[in-house]
Amino acid sequence: MAIRADYLGMPLSIDDLDHENLAYFGHCAEHEFHLQKCDDCKLLRYPPTTGCPWCASPNATWTRVEGKGEVHSYEEVHHAIQPAFRDFTPYMVLLVDLDTQRGKPSEHEALRVVGNLTTPDGRLAPPDMVARVGIGSRVRMVFSDVAPGLALPQWTLDEGAVQPAKPWRYPQD
Amino acid sequence: MPMPTDAPGDTDVSTPKYLRDKYAIVGVGETTYVRGSGKTTRALGTWALRNAIADAGLQPADLDGMLSYSNNDSTSATFMAGDIGTRLNFYMDCVGGGSSTEALIGIAIGVMEAGLCKCVALFRAMNGYSQVRIGGTGARSAAPINGDALHSRAYGWQSAGQMFSPTFMRHMYDYGTRPEQVAMVKVIHSEHASNNPKALYRKRYTVDEVLGSRIICKPLHLLDCCVETDNATAIIVTRADRARDLRHTPALIRGIAGRCSKPRMDMHYQAGPISRVAGYYAKDILWPNAGVGPEDVDATGSYDAFTFTAMLQLEDYGFCKKGEGGDYVSSGIMRLGGKRPNNTSGGHLCEGYTHGMNMVIENVRQLRHDVDDSCPIGPDGKRQHTYDYREGGCRQVRDIEVTANLGWANPMTGSAMIMRRG
Numbered sequence: 289m290a291i292r293a294d295y296l297g298m299p300l301s302i303d304d305l306d307h308e309n310l311a312y313f314g315h316c317a318e319h320e321f322h323l324q325k326c327d328d329c330k331l332l333r334y335p336p337t338t339g340c341p342w343c344a345s346p347n348a349t350w351t352r353v354e355g356k357g358e359v360h361s362y363e364e365v366h367h368a369i370q371p372a373f374r375d376f377t378p379y380m381v382l383l384v385d386l387d388t389q390r391g392k393p394s395e396h397e398a399l400r401v402v403g404n405l406t407t408p409d410g411r412l413a414p415p416d417m418v419a420r421v422g423i424g425s426r427v428r429m430v431f432s433d434v435a436p437g438l439a440l441p442q443w444t445l446d447e448g449a450v451q452p453a454k455p456w457r458y459p460q461d
Numbered sequence: 462m463p464m465p466t467d468a469p470g471d472t473d474v475s476t477p478k479y480l481r482d483k484y485a486i487v488g489v490g491e492t493t494y495v496r497g498s499g500k501t502t503r504a505l506g507t508w509a510l511r512n513a514i515a516d517a518g519l520q521p522a523d524l525d526g527m528l529s530y531s532n533n534d535s536t537s538a539t540f541m542a543g544d545i546g547t548r549l550n551f552y553m554d555c556v557g558g559g560s561s562t563e564a565l566i567g568i569a570i571g572v573m574e575a576g577l578c579k580c581v582a583l584f585r586a587m588n589g590y591s592q593v594r595i596g597g598t599g600a601r602s603a604a605p606i607n608g609d610a611l612h613s614r615a616y617g618w619q620s621a622g623q624m625f626s627p628t629f630m631r632h633m634y635d636y637g638t639r640p641e642q643v644a645m646v647k648v649i650h651s652e653h654a655s656n657n658p659k660a661l662y663r664k665r666y667t668v669d670e671v672l673g674s675r676i677i678c679k680p681l682h683l684l685d686c687c688v689e690t691d692n693a694t695a696i697i698v699t700r701a702d703r704a705r706d707l708r709h710t711p712a713l714i715r716g717i718a719g720r721c722s723k724p725r726m727d728m729h730y731q732a733g734p735i736s737r738v739a740g741y742y743a744k745d746i747l748w749p750n751a752g753v754g755p756e757d758v759d760a761t762g763s764y765d766a767f768t769f770t771a772m773l774q775l776e777d778y779g780f781c782k783k784g785e786g787g788d789y790v791s792s793g794i795m796r797l798g799g800k801r802p803n804n805t806s807g808g809h810l811c812e813g814y815t816h817g818m819n820m821v822i823e824n825v826r827q828l829r830h831d832v833d834d835s836c837p838i839g840p841d842g843k844r845q846h847t848y849d850y851r852e853g854g855c856r857q858v859r860d861i862e863v864t865a866n867l868g869w870a871n872p873m874t875g876s877a878m879i880m881r882r883g
Contacts, residue, residue, distance in 0.1 A: 299605040306608050335612045363626035364679035370602045373617040381618045383627045396733030
């Protein structure tokens, strides 16, 4: 079934033909993170695809993956382009290396999952939290609920993890 | 300059090698670079095409091929051809932005080599400020988000600056690249633009002004970002033997890499290192095809959608070692009067934004030794260049023979072209 929803005033939708995104966001709606695992080479991949980027196999199985990792890179948006984000600046877009499958298939790869920095309940993080996060910060996955069958995976600081004394931040800060 | 000969075995005996110098850019044209053209993209496109035809010394009927690129923000070749008075034997309108110019020149060579037509015009016509904003603001920013776009735009990750910034930030982390080094790209291009009467912004900026401008998307300040303008640009390509009869010294095309990509174009950050850009792959096509290397290049046109993009490409195409881009762009090498100036027109940061074509036009004029600065025009109709690069002065590179254009679409896709003076 196609999904049409509203998030921060933005219309979001998934067509009923889009089986891959329906499955991905459907698992997120249950607050579980699932990725496609290749039935042949056994590597996970992100985001959803119709074939394995590493071995081209079309066969995969949705597999539960732990939502923990480390910030690989980030940006801090001060001038929002989309009207929906104007009330939340500065907001952060994080690129997070999952602990699962990090360094595979080569040392330069990881499952790098995009998300905003949010509070534990999935709301865009306030400025004082944004200022504490940088490359190397440990984060855990949380979810922004949008509609039945659709939640967005997001990242929040992992309070239970050992954090770097000073995560790397843009030098002008 | 003496062009290197190939030692047996150092490049493959391929079609690209065989085509070195066989085709040339013979005409270039543009509209003004403005904010608020007051014209349709159709009117802008025909204006630039007419200028390019006149510049080449051709008649409209000589053009029998046409290529264009746009992101559904322009008018196609079907509406241009009649307006400039020609009938086409071949045309193609492609989707694309930056990196399209060099790739389409490669396609133009291919279709002429295949006998489909004999003279091809490329154009890019856009109201990038007054109609479809290049920065992604306006109607585009509020468009519904469907399917695969949920993995990007739903996170407020949409504009070019937003999409590229993880690459820029990681480069600073990996290599210690400093904001004041990157800011020098804007400083130098603004110096060049101050000697370009066509440039939208002709003011010279300082590093402090760049770093003092407001943050758009960290690590990008306002002045790290290119301008948005309304304009059209056009280029005419034909066989070099035909070029001899035309108005200007031809810019011979030595070699091209077209829309060469990193792995995982659906989300290139999955393949690392993420501070690497497409030039890493394109260089292995470009240099062997062209039969020259970075040291042979007298001026570059490294695409400056942002200060960072110019730097990253120069690095991955081998103009300096990986990680030393910050030193390269802040050393003065790429300043007029330096060893290898970059974007002598002021580029996208200052002259105007036409998705890469104006940087190719600039290098064509450089190779003619007839760049359109404020130097006096002599009795032969050519400018008498002073090589005094102070503000308002000359921007001709002395004795220039070889140029490299490095076109950027995004971190994962790039095109490049080597030209030499005919």
